[in-house]
Amino acid sequence: MDRAGATGPGQRSRERGLGDGPGREVALxxxxxxxxxxxxxxxxxxxRRFASAEAVRDRVAHTTRRPESHLPPRALGRVAEVSRTFxxxxxxxxxxPRGAEPAARVLYVHGGIYINELVxxxxxxxxxxxxxxxxHxxxxxxxxxxxGTADRTVPVAADLLSxxxxxxxxxxxxxIGDSAGAGLALAAAQRLRDRTGAAPSRIVLISPWLDVSMSHPDQAAIEAADPMLGRPGLAEAGRLYAGTLDVDDPRVSPLHGSFAGLPPISVFTGTRDVLTTDSRELLRRARADGVEVDYHEEPGLPHVxxxxxxxxxxxxRDRIVEIVRRAGAE
Known part of the structure; x- marks a missing residue:
């Protein structure tokens, strides 16, 4: 789907491929x-995990006492060569991939409102x-x-991408990034562009969290139908991630940064996600800066x-696989 506005359940909208041909009308x-x-x-x-600032602080205190594992599942080792560095x-x-040369390279930045590990x-x-x-x-x-606050985290992510x-x-x-990881990924791409002019072939953002202030006026209505997220907890997690920076600093909330000079961006979001306002704003602002956006907003679908x-x-996921294959061959 490729549009700037929302589409409600039961409506129809235009779905298009990766920018290569006319769309087709599909029921949504x-x-x-x-x-x-x-x-x-x-x-x-x-x-309830995100219902209040206190719930988020309790979660942080719990994981500080008992850190959770971010280790990959053993099953991944059956299909991939897996290693770890620091x-x-x-x-x-x-x-x-085992037994094959990589057809593309991916930097994947996980979500978890900046306080949760890989799952x-x-x-x-x-x-x-x-x-x-x-x-790869x-x-x-x-x-x-x-x-880990934005002033420390974004430069390291930009170095990895570089x-x-x-x-x-x-x-x-x-x-590629999802949720908070999409915010960190976009901020890293903006920093790398500003520092060296380098850029990945493509950026893929899944339910991106791009403005941690949680201040968009449309969010209250969307939150009522969101089965996963609540604004008070998200705002507290965003405050923790901001550290000494302002919450609207582009390193914290990359929606406030410039999109000029970035590569094409693919966005996946759902209308039962309180963060879908960030995706809609990205669509508007990125296109205003001359960046191609391949936008997918699914009615009735939740976060990530x-x-x-x-x-x-x-x-x-099939669409994302195709994006990666094409970008790898460019």
């Missing part, structure tokens, strides 16, 4: 499985990229907030739906 109704998943998320009380305090995982869904996407796109994936387990681009040889580099086990998630 959430699948039964996706509706069931959203209902299950509501029933599980998932949103960049400063960051463990950085490297996953390459199974993140590693599942890495597995898909390695096996279906033959991508670099996956940093960056230092989480409040220890090194991946420089070492890419004949294959292209794709920068491309990582979820629903038909629309599978279709989005």
């Amino acid at each position: 109704v959430p699948s039964l499985r996706s509706r069931a998943l959203s209902a299950a998320l509501i029933a599980s009380g998932r949103r 960049v400063g305090a960051w463990p950085v995982y490297d996953a390459q 199974r869904q993140h590693w599942s996407l890495v597995r898909t990229l390695v096996t279906e796109a033959r991508a 994936c670099v996956v940093p387990a960056y230092v989480l907030a409040p220890r 090194g991946l681009i420089a070492g890419g040889g004949d294959v292209g580099t794709v920068l 739906y491309p990582l979820l086990p629903v038909p629309e998630g599978r279709a989005a």
Whole structure:
């Protein structure tokens, strides 16, 4: 779908490929499985984790006492050559296809509102990229907030991206991030552009969190239907990540940075995601700066739906695989 405005359930909109041909009209109704998943998320009380600033502070205190693992699942080692190095305090995982030369390079930056580690869904996407796109994936387990703040984190991510681009040889580099990881990824791309002019072949942002202030006027109405996220907790996590910086500093909230000079951007979001306002604003601002945007907004779908086990998630992952394959060949 390629549009600047929202589309409600039951409406129709234009879906297009990767910028190469006319679109086709398709019905936009959430699948039964996706509706069931959203209902299950509501029933599980998932949103309580983000219902208040106190809930987020409790979560940070808990993981400080008992850090969670960011290790890849053992099953990934059956389909990929997996290794780990350290960049400063960051463990950085490297996953390459077994028995084949990589067709693309990917820097994947995970979400988790800057306070949560890599989880199974993140590693599942890495597995898909390695096996279906033959991508060499670099996956940093960056230092989480409040220890890891934007002023420290963005430069390291930009250095990782720079090194991946420089070492890419004949294959292209794709920068991918979901949720908070998409915000960090975009901020890193902006910093690298400003510093050296270098850029990846393409950027893919999944349910991006690009303005941690949570101040968009449309968010209140969307939040009522969001089965996963709540604004008060997100705003607190954003404050922790900002550290001494202002929340509207582009290093913290890259929506406030310039998009000029960035490569084409693909965006995946859903209308039951309180953060979809960030995606809509990105579409408007990036196009105003002359950047191509391949935009996908799915009615009735929740936050990070491309990582979820629903038909629309599978279709989005197929699209991302195709983006990576094409970018790798550019």
